[in-house]
Amino acid sequence: MNGETVIQTFDLTKVYSGFMKPEVLAVDRLNMQVRCGEVFGLLGPNGSGKTTTTKLLRGLIFPTRGRAEVLGSPAGDIAAKEKIGFLPEESYLYRFLNAEETLDFYGKIFGIPRRVRRRRTDELIELVGLQSARKRALRGYSKGMSRRIGIAQALINDPELIFLDEPTSGLDPIGRREVKELILRLKGLGKTVMLCTHLLPDVQDVCDRVAILHNGRLCEEGALDDLLVLKNKTQLTVDDLTEKEQEQLKKFLAGMGHDKVTMTHPYDTLSSLFMRIIETERQGEHVREQ
């Protein structure tokens, strides 16, 4: 299964038009592939055609020209939809339902038997950390909680392919890390994830391959490692060197003909710092409680 094409587009084109409205070319002859088991990132600035592409793939809108295949079926096919999970950009859910009812409703939509539905509901609520709010109506949820229940509903059918539109927006750093871990866990289970996000660090953390769109056209597509690696540069990380040792190393490299050498202390990311502090605080609280 791994390596098979899950999503493929063939000259996919979408032109928005309307009565007394100018035509807008949203997607222009897009040809791209998403392979099974990978985390694929769809990147691009606002208005580049990312959302239109995902809508075309999900059958919400119809292509003007070209075609798209999802899981071997034409985009929008009912049989294929049974193996797809989707997290919209905002959690557009029924706000009068609570978490349990929401998952139960979507479970019914997938035709999941009641017993399995209940089990999966419990598992997913625990997975996204909403145990304490499982009976609360969604209208009382914060943005982060809404994203969590959105993620849970996207996984209710144990999908093979998951569309995640801005999955980490509105989440705190812990939540973002958890979501990223979840994505990697899904990847580990052999699921294919298609990610649309503006948060490039998130893409860098989890994506195997990316496609970059601009004005509806595909500008770049490939494995993240291939795209990001600077092949004419070498990074050396060593434990703390004294100034004398640094000078000796520079001389040694100059002797080998490498004059442009930069030596500095590497910076940690703010996210890692934040996580480290929170973890330390939590451990302290735990010890005090004991």
Place this chain on the structure above:
Amino acid sequence: MSGNSKSAPPGRSKSVFIMLLRHTCSTGEVRRLAALVTLTLREAIRSRVLLGMVGLVGLFAAGSLLWPGDVDRERVILVQRFCLGALTLFGLIAAAFLGGSTLPGDIDSKRIYSVITKPVTRLELLLGKALGLIAVMFVFLLLGGLVTVAVTHVASARKSYAGGSYTLEVTAPDAEIQTETGPVPARLGQELVADGKTGTRYAVTIARRDTSISGTIPKSSVELHERSLDVLRVAEPASLSVLCKGRADFSHTELLLRAGRLAQGDTWRFDLSGLRLPTEDRDIDVRFRFTGHRYEPLRGREAHPRPQARFIFRNPATRKKVTKEVEFVFREGSDGAGAPRGRSIKYYEEVFALPRSVTAGGTLDVEITDYAPAYPESGRTYYGSTEQPTWLIRGFDPGKLPQGQQTIRARFLVHYTRGLDLVDHTGLTVEVRNPATGESKDLPVDLRSKTTSYIHFPRRLIDGEAGVEVTLKDLRPSHRIGYKSKECPLYLLLTPDSFLASTARSILLIFFQLSLFTVLAAAASTLLSAPVAILFTMVVALSGGVKDLIVQGLSQAQLAAPGNPFVLAAHGEATLQEGAWTWLKYIFTKLLIAVAPSFDRFSSTYFVNRGWTVPWSAVFHGACYALIYIAVCFCLGCAFLKTREFE
């Protein structure tokens, strides 16, 4: 092996059925639909729309209890009308708003993204939403119906509900009215007519059941105005006849004799003194006129006979006598002298050419014999219930029965819901029995596609003293069946079934109406925005309610407009082209009328306002009608939704 053949266990067919049912319910489509229906119903409940609707109905219903009303029955019917009206009104508003906004609401809030990306077809989405809204309407009407029944019960519990309101108008200044249960709680002394000649009319209101009236009302005319369907027995008065007062006018060579009403055996004396009759010895036209309403023969049915009489004109002075046998002609219009200006009256008229010798002098006696009215002027009225289909009819005056006939023609009236073509009139059987001899005969009455039917009683079955026993068989509780004899006026009114059952059927009718509007609004919202879809539904609902008026207006405008080329073409006063164009417009109008829905068929008020109960056939017809339109709306909605993009 043959001995091992096993018979199917008794529960096998049942278990197969249960397995089949389980299999059907467990299919993905049914589960998805059930999920969408539950979601829609849950949304209506949690957004408190349903509660608000029922609350408003309850408020209206409670308000109707404050309405002043003297009579219990009227109050109960009023409360019922109020409640059913409120159910229809709020249900219609809710159907338009919920149906018109549910799908656009999901699209605008983008909640549809999370549904349509799941394995749900657009057809399933629309069907699930429509069924969910119909379920909302069902729950609303269920709760509203309970409110209606409860409030009606409160209204009926205030006083004895069994009472009815009847007005007895007595045209006699010396009428004595007694009842078996005591004095009639009457409002006497209300002078209704004061022309000085017909006496004073008194209005008597009887507000209790089983109140009967007995007594002598000499020279009076009695009219009973039925206002409800309850039981009232009016005891047989000793004699009932019409008091007629004559009046003579002179106009040129015509003598106009006018009478209020005509009855057999009347003898009138007209005072001719003071009239300047022509001096020439020649015949004088005497125009005899009496007021009355013609009972129009319905299309394709037997026409009523015209009233007949034998007139004997006698001059007391000259002792001259002229006998004329006449068949009156019905006329309508202003008679110039008597009727108010511009007001049309209806009367029967005959012109006699009387010799001068008869009209000369001061007086003219007119004796009328063998009067056979086209329609009974007055009579005894009996009301009964389906529990008492047998009636003993007595008090025949053998002298008033037609002489020399082997049969007596009697007329049956069946009142049913006009306009409902699916009403199945299978007819009924009338058993006529002579109580004295025990002889009886079953007379079939074919009521198919008729409201009126004639049967002929064998003369031998009617006894002058013992009367005749009439039993109505094969009664349909949803029909009001009346019997009226021509010569012996009699009217039996059989009460329909219970008030509660009728209310339930009314609510069922409203349910079909609201279901249609809900699906119409939902289908419209697949193409239009929510406000436009709501407006569209409201306009269709209101215009469908007055379709008959529109139809009448269109028909009149098309066909009866002055100078209409169609009419002119028919008279050769227009060209063929003009005529053809008018025909085209006419056909287009007719097509438009045929296609436009008529929601009168659903309207329970159509029945309730007439004091009728809603028959099952009307419910069935309403259901068929609604289902056809729902199917059409749904197909159109699916077609629109299938091509719609969710941007």
